[in-house]
Amino acid sequence: MAVQAPSGSYDRTLLALDFDEASKAAGRAALAMGIFEPTEVVVMHAFDAPAEGMLRMAMETTDAVDDYVAGERTEAAAKLHGLxxxxxxxxxxxxxxxxxxxxxxxxxxxxxxxDAHLIVLGTNQRKGFERLLIGSVTEDVIRDAHRDVLIIPTEG
Structure with a gap:
């Protein structure tokens, strides 16, 4: 999805990865297409710290909650570097x-x-009626992005 007519190459590309097969396939496909050759690449992963809210509700100390979130961040970073x-x-x-x-x-x-000019992400292809729809994350990114988005569909 292009926001406007291209005026040149992308200076900075954001590759959004998680650890599912759609994400891996999108990374491989974008690499094979040469998307990353003329651009600076930032690879990002958004992690969730599922127990953070419960810790705060249990009135754990701020340091304890921060330590928990830092541990989740460290684990996510290690997984991302491996990917x-x-x-x-x-x-x-x-x-x-x-x-x-x-x-x-x-x-x-x-x-x-x-300041990414292009966002690259993958989405699973759906079967039947769901085939008309794309993943909700992808749909939300497209709706609210004020920059170009490359969606790479994969078999789901």
Whole structure:
């Protein structure tokens, strides 16, 4: 999806990855298409710290909650670095973002902060009626992105 007619190559691309097959396939496909060759690449993953809210409700100390979130961030970063190596992505900056709201919101915030001109993400192809729809994260990114988005569909 292009926001406007292309005026040149992309200077900065955000590749949003999680650890499912659609995401891996999107990374491989974008690499094979040469999407990353003329651009600076930022690879991002939005992680969730599922127990954070419960810890806050249990009135745990701020330090305890911060330590928990830091541990989740460290684990997500290690997994992301491994995935980047597995996919054979070019040298890139890696960003681990704590999920603030929805995954789509985290992707869009990262794209804005990084001043990315293109967002690349994958989505599973659906069967039957669902085939007419794309994943909700992808749909939300498309709806609210004020930059170009490359969606790479994969068999789901």
């Amino acid at each position: 980047v190596r597995e996919l054979g992505l070019p040298p890139s900056e890696h960003r681990i973002a704590a999920m603030n709201g929805t995954p789509a919101r985290s992707i869009l915030e990262s794209a804005r902060k990084e």
